[in-house]
Amino acid sequence: MPQTLTDAPLDQLFRQARTYNAFSGEVSDDTLRQLYDLLKWGPTTSNSCPARFVFVKSAEAKARLGPALDEGNYRKTMAAPATVIVAYDLAFYEKLPVLFPHTDARSWFDTKPEADLTTIALRNGSLQGAYLILAARALGLDCGPMSGFDNAQVDAAFFAGTSLRSNFLVNLGHGDPGSIFARSPRLGFDEVCRIE
Amino acid sequence: MPQTLTDAPLDQLFRQARTYNAFSGEVSDDTLRQLYDLLKWGPTTSNSCPARFVFVKSAEAKARLGPALDEGNYRKTMAAPATVIVAYDLAFYEKLPVLFPHTDARSWFDTKPEADLTTIALRNGSLQGAYLILAARALGLDCGPMSGFDNAQVDAAFFAGTSLRSNFLVNLGHGDPGSIFARSPRLGFDEVCRIE
Numbered sequence: 001m002p003q004t005l006t007d008a009p010l011d012q013l014f015r016q017a018r019t020y021n022a023f024s025g026e027v028s029d030d031t032l033r034q035l036y037d038l039l040k041w042g043p044t045t046s047n048s049c050p051a052r053f054v055f056v057k058s059a060e061a062k063a064r065l066g067p068a069l070d071e072g073n074y075r076k077t078m079a080a081p082a083t084v085i086v087a088y089d090l091a092f093y094e095k096l097p098v099l100f101p102h103t104d105a106r107s108w109f110d111t112k113p114e115a116d117l118t119t120i121a122l123r124n125g126s127l128q129g130a131y132l133i134l135a136a137r138a139l140g141l142d143c144g145p146m147s148g149f150d151n152a153q154v155d156a157a158f159f160a161g162t163s164l165r166s167n168f169l170v171n172l173g174h175g176d177p178g179s180i181f182a183r184s185p186r187l188g189f190d191e192v193c194r195i196e
Numbered sequence: 197m198p199q200t201l202t203d204a205p206l207d208q209l210f211r212q213a214r215t216y217n218a219f220s221g222e223v224s225d226d227t228l229r230q231l232y233d234l235l236k237w238g239p240t241t242s243n244s245c246p247a248r249f250v251f252v253k254s255a256e257a258k259a260r261l262g263p264a265l266d267e268g269n270y271r272k273t274m275a276a277p278a279t280v281i282v283a284y285d286l287a288f289y290e291k292l293p294v295l296f297p298h299t300d301a302r303s304w305f306d307t308k309p310e311a312d313l314t315t316i317a318l319r320n321g322s323l324q325g326a327y328l329i330l331a332a333r334a335l336g337l338d339c340g341p342m343s344g345f346d347n348a349q350v351d352a353a354f355f356a357g358t359s360l361r362s363n364f365l366v367n368l369g370h371g372d373p374g375s376i377f378a379r380s381p382r383l384g385f386d387e388v389c390r391i392e
Contacts, residue, residue, distance in 0.1 A: 001370055002208050002336040009205045010334060012198050014237045014327075033385050040382040041210040042326065045343045045364075047380045053389045061392035098381060119318065123343070123363065126319045130238065130326030131210075138206060140198040147241045147319070158392075167319065168241075174197055184243045185294060186236040189229050193249045196257035196354075 013137050018180050020142045023173025027057070027082040027141065035135055042131035044124040046108065047099045050092035051128035052164055054085040064157045070148035073169075076179075080144065080171035085154060086132065088125030090117050091163040118165075125167050133170060142175030209333050214376050216338045219369025223253070223278040223337065231331055238327035240320040242304065243295045246288035247324035248360050250281040260353045266344035269365075272375075276340065276367035281350060282328065284321030286313050287359040314361075321363050329366060338371030 011017075032055050044050065056065050062078055065085070069077055077083050093109035109117065133143050146169045154166040207213075228251050240246065252261055258274055261281070265273055273279050289305035305313065329339045342365045350362040 002333070002338075004336045005205050005208065005334045009201050010234060012201065013209075013334065014234045014331065017237065019239045029391055032389070032391060036385045036389055038206060038210045041213065043215045043329065043339070043341050049383055049388070051388070055389065055391045058392055095383060095387075099383065100380060120343075122315065122318050123322045126322035127326040127329075130323040131330070133239065133323075134327070134330050135210065137198070138201045138209065140200045142198075143239070145239050147316075184296060187245055187291060187295065189232045191291075192245070192247070193228070193232055193251065195225055195228060195251045196254055 009138075013134055017137050018142070018175065018183065020144050020171075020175030020179050021076050022176040022179035023076075023080045023142065023144065023171060024176060025081055025174040027172050031139065031141070032082070034139060035132065035141075038135035038138065039128060039131040042128060044127060045120060046096065046105050048092050048096065048109075048120070048124055049099055049128065050088040050121040051125040051167075052087045052089050053132070054087065054158055056083040056085060057081070065154065068150045068153035068157065073146050073148045076144065077146070077169070077171055081173040082171070084132065084170040084172060085158060086125065086129040086167045086170060087159065087164045088121035088167055089164050090114065090121055092121055121165075122167065129168060129170070136170075136172055141172050144171035144175075145169070146171070205334075209330055213333050214338070214371065214379065216340050216367075216371030216375050217272050218372040218375035219272075219276045219338065219340065219367060220372060221277055221370040223368050227335065227337070228278070230335060231328065231337075234331035234334065235324060235327040238324060240323060241316060242292065242301050244288050244292065244305075244316070244320055245295055245324065246284045246317040247321040247363075248283045248285050249328070250283065250354055252279040252281060253277070261350065264346045264349035264353065269342050269344045272340065273342070273365070273367055277369040278367070280328065280366040280368060281354060282321065282325040282363045282366060283355065283360045284317035284363055285360050286310065286317055288317055317361075318363065325364060325366070332366075332368055337368050340367035340371075341365070342367070
């Protein structure tokens with residue numbers, strides 16, 4: 001039976017992890033593959049795994065991303081070793097014959113209206129985005145997730161003519177402790193939870 | 197600088213963790229508080245923390261939840277030590293004076309149309325749902341996340357007259373290894389990722 005992890009990993013994953021505004025170091029292609037090989041195991045509806053990931057590292061790709069960013073996110077993103085576009089595929093059901101092979105799971109989704117598919121892909125693609133954040137921290141990386149950007153502009157620059165849609169962005173690297181302020185508060189258990 | 201975690205926590209969180217269909221044991225109220233005290237640190241847009249959690253443990257509350265469940269999720273949920281209703285608050289911005297105190301962040305959201313608020317709350321509430329799943333695993337618990345239920349029926353039974361909406365459910369306990377099948381495949385890096 002699994003036990004509670006020790007304080008060191010709990011601190012690294014949750015308690016001491018912060019959203020950084022400046023990063024240094026390199027994020028190798030090998031590290032990105034290790035990152036995917038962890039996050040891919042996280043659970044999704046019918047194992048649908050709708051998230052798709054673009055790892056933006058080159059100056060050319062950064063230049064395509066830049067104009068879509070809110071002003072406050074521009075400089076830090078251009079300077080980050082890597083920026084992940086966490087996206088989802090609205091046609092995720094096309095992969096279900098591989099992902100859920102023991103029955104015709106494709107037919108559960110392929111006639112749904114786009115609004116329903118968007119809800120399912122946003123829910124599960126966001127779960128996978130959180131798996132990416134925690135997997136990155138587990139690999140010793142720091143993260144800077146952002147939703148301050150123009151999704152339609154990113155979709156036009158990276159996903160034109162496809163069923164992929166951007167969800168949010170995550171800067172990756174080694175966080176500069178000088179780039180963060182005191183930690184913002186969280187709500188108490190009794191404000192957001194009930195036991196019934 | 198943080199290092200890569202050792203194999204044991206990576207296995208517990210990602211590689212060996214499974215979605216169980218039967219659970220044993222107890223999940224104490226104290227454990228639920230420990231769970232929230234980890235997951236609450238995960239990042240969200242403007243620290244908005246829109247997720248709300250109902251931990252369904254009593255026979256009375258289980259009986260209210262039951263009729264909303266798809267048939268395939270009924271028996272295992274009724275038998276689970278605890279079932280979390282992962283919800284989000286569409287009026288999450290009301291808490292921003294506490295959560296993001298250094299500027300008027302409430303005004304960034306409080307005039308947005310409900311469709312936009314739903315997207316933001318679903319994205320960030322799902323991130324927090326994934327933090328809950330991984331925090332539960334970090335505490336030695338197993339999870340059974342589900343979206344096979346009638347959201348409107350759960351909302352009527354648990355959130356009537358409020359701005360809370362159900363997102364997905366998670367059974368919690370100690371997973372019975374006899375309740376799972378061989379692991380389903382995942383897509384390869386090159387099918388879902390690109391490095392640009």
